[in-house]
Amino acid sequence: MMIRQSYKLQPLWSIFVRTGEESFNLSLHLDVAAERGIVAISTGFPKLHSVLYFCRKMTNTILVTIERNRPNMIRFCVCLVEPQSPDYLTHGPLDAGFDAVVHHCKGLRQLSLSGLLTDFVFYYIRAHAKSLEMLFVYRGFHRVLSLEIRDCSFNAKAGDDAVS
Incomplete structure (x- = not known):
């Protein structure tokens, strides 16, 4: 398994082995795991949810790969870091990757x-x-002219914060 062989991910592997929990949460920050690392983690930790x-940076391909490896994700x-960054290989939106995740x-x-x-990403989420x-x-979403939320708890303060 790639995770056991990577010296940078060795501490993560030892934590996982020690916990032996039924499910596993993972929080990764900048430069801790490159794309190959996150893919290896999604492959090597079957109980990761x-x-x-x-x-x-991110690509649609990486999102699709993670989703295929971990369909049990909750x-x-x-x-x-730059919230409006495109897929760094195609320079297009990340809609297809997030579509695969929610699908x-x-x-x-x-x-x-x-x-x-x-806006297609919201269609995929709804569907x-x-x-x-x-x-x-x-x-x-600087050009959003209308936002409709139905049948859910959404208080006035949250609404004010969302539009300010």
Whole structure:
């Protein structure tokens, strides 16, 4: 397994072995795990169900690969340093990657979006993320003219904070 062989990920592997828990949460910050590292982690930890990933760049391909490796994901948060960054290989939006995540991770309850996104990502979320309880969007959407939220708890302070 790639994780056991990587000296940079060795401490992570030893923590995982020591805990031996039924499920596993992972929080990765800048430069701790490159793309190959996050893919290796998603492959090597079968009980991984929660990822908080802080990174400088992202691709749709990486999002799709993580989703394929961990369809049991219940919490998936991607926080890019530059919140409106595109897929760094294609320079396009990250919609396809997040579509794959919400389409195949049926138990997804929390999703944090970051990166260049279009309004299609909301269509994908509405169509596929049936278990979603919390959605976070990090900056972007400067041209939103209308936001409609129905049948959910959303207090006035949260609404004021969202538009200010």
